[in-house]
Amino acid sequence: MSNTPLIDELVKGPWPSFIKDIKRTAEKNEMCKDLLNLLEMSYRDKKTHWKHGGIVGVRGYGGGIIGRYSDSPELYPGVSHFHTVRINQPAGWFYSTSALRYICDLWEKHGSGLTNLHGSTGDMVMLGTTTEHLEDIFTDLSEHGWDLGGSGSDMRTPSCCLGKSRCEFACIDTMAICHDLTNEWQDELHRPAFPYKFKIKIAGCPNDCVASIARSDCSIIGTWRDNIRQDDAAVAKYASGELVYGARADGKVDIKADVVDKCPTGCMSYEGGKLSIDNKNCNRCMHCINLMPQALRVGVDGGATILLGAKAPIVQGALLSSVLVPFIKMDPPYEEFKELIGRIWEFWDENGEARERIGEMIVRIGKGNFVEEVGCDPIPEMICEPRSNPYIFYEEYFEEE
Amino acid sequence: MATVEEVKDYIFKKVESYAGKKQVKVPQMTQDVIEHFGEDNCSKKDVKEALRELIDDEKLVYGYFGGTTIELPHKEGSAN
Amino acid sequence: MAAPKRKTDIGPPHYDQMLHPAIKANYGKWKSHQNLKPGVLMHEGESGAKVYTVRGASARLISITTIREMCDLADKYCDGFLRYTSRNNVEFMTDKEANVEPLIADLKAMGVPVGGTGSSISNIVHTQGWVHCHSSATDASGVVKVVMDELIDYFTSMSLPAHLRIAVACCLNMCGAVHCSDIAILGIHRTPPTIDHDKLGNMCEIPTTVASCPKAAIRPAMVEGKQSVEVIEDLCMYCGNCYTVCPAMPIANPLNDGISIWVGGKVSNSRTKPMFSKLAIPYLPNTPPRWPEVSDAVKNIVEVYARDAKKYERVGEWINRIGWPQFFEKTNLEFTKYHIDDFTLASSTYNSSTHIKF
Ligand code: SF4
Ligand code: SF4
Ligand code: SF4
Ligand code: SF4
Numbered sequence: 020m021s022n023t024p025l026i027d028e029l030v031k032g033p034w035p036s037f038i039k040d041i042k043r044t045a046e047k048n049e050m051c052k053d054l055l056n057l058l059e060m061s062y063r064d065k066k067t068h069w070k071h072g073g074i075v076g077v078r079g080y081g082g083g084i085i086g087r088y089s090d091s092p093e094l095y096p097g098v099s100h101f102h103t104v105r106i107n108q109p110a111g112w113f114y115s116t117s118a119l120r121y122i123c124d125l126w127e128k129h130g131s132g133l134t135n136l137h138g139s140t141g142d143m144v145m146l147g148t149t150t151e152h153l154e155d156i157f158t159d160l161s162e163h164g165w166d167l168g169g170s171g172s173d174m175r176t177p178s179c180c181l182g183k184s185r186c187e188f189a190c191i192d193t194m195a196i197c198h199d200l201t202n203e204w205q206d207e208l209h210r211p212a213f214p215y216k217f218k219i220k221i222a223g224c225p226n227d228c229v230a231s232i233a234r235s236d237c238s239i240i241g242t243w244r245d246n247i248r249q250d251d252a253a254v255a256k257y258a259s260g261e262l263v264y265g266a267r268a269d270g271k272v273d274i275k276a277d278v279v280d281k282c283p284t285g286c287m288s289y290e291g292g293k294l295s296i297d298n299k300n301c302n303r304c305m306h307c308i309n310l311m312p313q314a315l316r317v318g319v320d321g322g323a324t325i326l327l328g329a330k331a332p333i334v335q336g337a338l339l340s341s342v343l344v345p346f347i348k349m350d351p352p353y354e355e356f357k358e359l360i361g362r363i364w365e366f367w368d369e370n371g372e373a374r375e376r377i378g379e380m381i382v383r384i385g386k387g388n389f390v391e392e393v394g395c396d397p398i399p400e401m402i403c404e405p406r407s408n409p410y411i412f413y414e415e416y417f418e419e420e
Numbered sequence: 421m422a423t424v425e426e427v428k429d430y431i432f433k434k435v436e437s438y439a440g441k442k443q444v445k446v447p448q449m450t451q452d453v454i455e456h457f458g459e460d461n462c463s464k465k466d467v468k469e470a471l472r473e474l475i476d477d478e479k480l481v482y483g484y485f486g487g488t489t490i491e492l493p494h495k496e497g498s499a500n
Numbered sequence: 501m502a503a504p505k506r507k508t509d510i511g512p513p514h515y516d517q518m519l520h521p522a523i524k525a526n527y528g529k530w531k532s533h534q535n536l537k538p539g540v541l542m543h544e545g546e547s548g549a550k551v552y553t554v555r556g557a558s559a560r561l562i563s564i565t566t567i568r569e570m571c572d573l574a575d576k577y578c579d580g581f582l583r584y585t586s587r588n589n590v591e592f593m594t595d596k597e598a599n600v601e602p603l604i605a606d607l608k609a610m611g612v613p614v615g616g617t618g619s620s621i622s623n624i625v626h627t628q629g630w631v632h633c634h635s636s637a638t639d640a641s642g643v644v645k646v647v648m649d650e651l652i653d654y655f656t657s658m659s660l661p662a663h664l665r666i667a668v669a670c671c672l673n674m675c676g677a678v679h680c681s682d683i684a685i686l687g688i689h690r691t692p693p694t695i696d697h698d699k700l701g702n703m704c705e706i707p708t709t710v711a712s713c714p715k716a717a718i719r720p721a722m723v724e725g726k727q728s729v730e731v732i733e734d735l736c737m738y739c740g741n742c743y744t745v746c747p748a749m750p751i752a753n754p755l756n757d758g759i760s761i762w763v764g765g766k767v768s769n770s771r772t773k774p775m776f777s778k779l780a781i782p783y784l785p786n787t788p789p790r791w792p793e794v795s796d797a798v799k800n801i802v803e804v805y806a807r808d809a810k811k812y813e814r815v816g817e818w819i820n821r822i823g824w825p826q827f828f829e830k831t832n833l834e835f836t837k838y839h840i841d842d843f844t845l846a847s848s849t850y851n852s853s854t855h856i857k858f
Binding site for chain 3 (some may be wrong): 032033103147178267
């Protein structure tokens with residue numbers, strides 16, 4: 020009889036089973052065996068058997084390794100130390116099989132053989148190794164052209180959607196930007212010196228496939244300033260049903276009902292078989308382009324909207340990023356953007372409180388004050404609506420002579 | 421001008437004096453050092469360099485405590 | 501003695517080395533795409549070049565055994581290249597249309613479902629859970645597995661009104677910020693940490709432990725003649741930060757930890773602005789190994805949405821149209837006082853109008 024009856028239940032069913040996978044790997048790896056045992060114990064006790072505690076790392080770096088210890092080392096010595104190594108992924112999560120096989124070999128030699136492809140920040144997350152292996156792992160990696168990702172109060176590993184490599188919606192070259200910023204800020208990534216973590220995510224268009232607006236302190240989201248490109252012949256094909264949305268049975272596009280009437284700004288019309296867009300009033304929501312990608316395309320004058328401040332709930336509640344710069348060109352070497360971020364970091368460094376994300380700091384000191392401090396002009400694009408309360412702190416007033 | 425050695429020395433002693441009492445993070449340490457030596461004698465960059473040397477030489481190590489801290493090197497183990 | 505200098509700060513390998521030749525050739529020159537069938541995309545370049553993408557599911561927690569098998573397929577069909585998506589799917593790209601069906605057949609034989617494109621339920625993004633995290637109120641990979649076992653037909657088809665994104669986080673820290681998902685499954689602690697007064701004084705530095713609490717809920721205290729701490733329970737938000745620094749204050753509480761369900765969030769800007777997910781179910785019991793209450797609850801919400809929403813409406817857009825009273829009615833979920841916000845800015849969620857449907 021198996022000694023892991025509870026987690027064995029997760030071998031069943033059509034979705035890929037991580038338990039089955041760990042079991043296969045456990046045939047050759049002791050750590051995996053004990054991980055299964057420890058996990059079985061969690062499933063039985065309904066509680067975690069991990070502790071945080073000690074700090075480990077490779078020499079000189081403050082980020083990239085997360086220490087992890089089990090609370091039952093006597094029972095399951097194989098996972099008493101089970102640290103995580105974050106490896107900085109190639110932009111867009113593309114791999115050659117030779118690169119990926121190298122990583123597998125490394126992890127066969129030095130770790131549990133288990134990974135997350137990928138962690139939420141974007142890194143390759145290598146689960147389970149011990150302190151003795153860390154320096155060897157790092158040396159091996161750097162000799163093969165790889166480096167660690169971030170953790171702690173540093174710039175976290177930037178990540179991006181695949182952008183121009185395979186998506187016609189991309190208004191900016193997300194992968195080039197991601198690679199460049201990652202290299203530009205290596206020191207900020209490896210040697211934590213910020214008040215808290217700082218995440219950067221880059222999406223090629225407002226569809227935001229990397230959830231940058233919800234998950235990054237700095238969201239770079241592609242957009243365009245000129246007009247939506249329109250192919251009237253293709254519009255006609257959608258109208259006739261020759262082209263459909265997706266491969267759906269009901270994929271025939273009703274241009275009036277599905278496109279024009281769903282345009283949130285009411286800036287489209289469809290009369291006598293002619294689709295017209297009042298581009299001045301389009302808010303770049305992507306709906307019409309998503310629905311008819313063969314007929315409508317983003318404009319050619321691409322750039323990015325820069326938004327700041329997203330974070331998960333702890334401590335002051337969750338935040339989404341909000342607009343700082345409505346449009347900025349993102350062409351190499353991205354100087355204007357880098358200078359802006361430099362000013363933001365400078366200000367945050369001096370004014371951020373311990374464990375305060377930049378979004379929380381902006382709320383604390385007021386967005387109006389913040390934008391002024393980092394050298395931007397207050398503009399209506401930054402807000403949904405002006406204040407409705409009269410508690411204005413006027414900075415200037417007249418005094419009688 | 422404060423030399424790198426002086427800055428290193430100051431940082432090390434500070435961290436040593438905090439051991440077991442207070443968790444110190446890089447931004448606070450930086451402000452502290454600059455205040456101590458005076459803005460004209462010591463820049464952010466100087467502090468950064470001093471810290472990097474201390475850490476590369478393993479005189480100090482990074483820790484984690486609701487954010488990254490700098491600490492004296494310690495034995496591995498779960499919270500002592 | 502200073503240790504020898506090593507190679508540091510070299511950054512990740514350049515993505516250029518990682519791209520299939522057909523991807524490289526058409527980089528920045530794509531014209532449009534079609535979703536040929538669930539899990540299969542065809543991208544067309546300005547030049548007329550075509551690249552086919554096959555998307556398969558992955559558990560995210562995958563071993564080198566599985567990764568090597570994926571590599572074998574990429575070698576066989578895709579000239580030695582593959583990628584992973586932001587939702588942890590694996591993608592195989594080829595310029596040879598003839599490779600698509602054999603590749604799909606091999607994936608299926610390997611147990612990898614193909615789908616996750618268009619108006620489907622794509623892979624669930626999730627966190628570490630009991631596999632690897634000290635804060636977790638529940639497992640993450642296990643919950644994902646049982647929910648996707650239940651919903652797999654929505655992954656392999658494109659039958660929903662719009663795409664539907666599910667995320668799992670195993671505590672309030674929400675690594676990966678799941679809080680803007682159509683459906684978010686969130687592990688919750690509901691009780692303050694328990695304190696082992698016998699051990700605390702020896703195991704933990706008291707000032708450090710006190711300082712670890714973001715809510716200032718921890719105070720030094722003498723308990724039965726021992727140096728320890730006390731927690732002001734009204735202030736505690738069950739974040740587990742104290743446990744991170746002090747193993748004598750475990751936050752896990754098997755009797756009370758559980759799962760909550762949140763709905764209606766989105767990150768895309770399509771039509772409506774990005775939205776947070778809102779509370780649908782404040783508490784479900786933690787019932788490993790297969791969490792039937794959770795998978796039933798999620799399935800129920802998905803099915804009501806699938807029946808009731810209009811074409812192209814995301815969950816949040818659907819709820820905003822029908823209104824929250826109808827959401828609770830249609831899903832047959834109980835509305836409780838916990839659904840009424842009492843954190844900062846709560847008053848902005850009150851209904852200050854007579855807009856009520858009867
Ligand atoms: S965010 Fe936009 S550009 Fe990037 S992959 Fe998604 S749709 Fe394409
Ligand atoms: S992108 Fe959105 S706002 Fe602009 S025309 Fe299309 S549907 Fe309307
Ligand atoms: S969500 Fe919480 S429990 Fe889950 S991995 Fe993140 S910190 Fe750990
Ligand atoms: S769980 Fe969080 S809020 Fe509660 S006492 Fe611990 S640190 Fe403070």
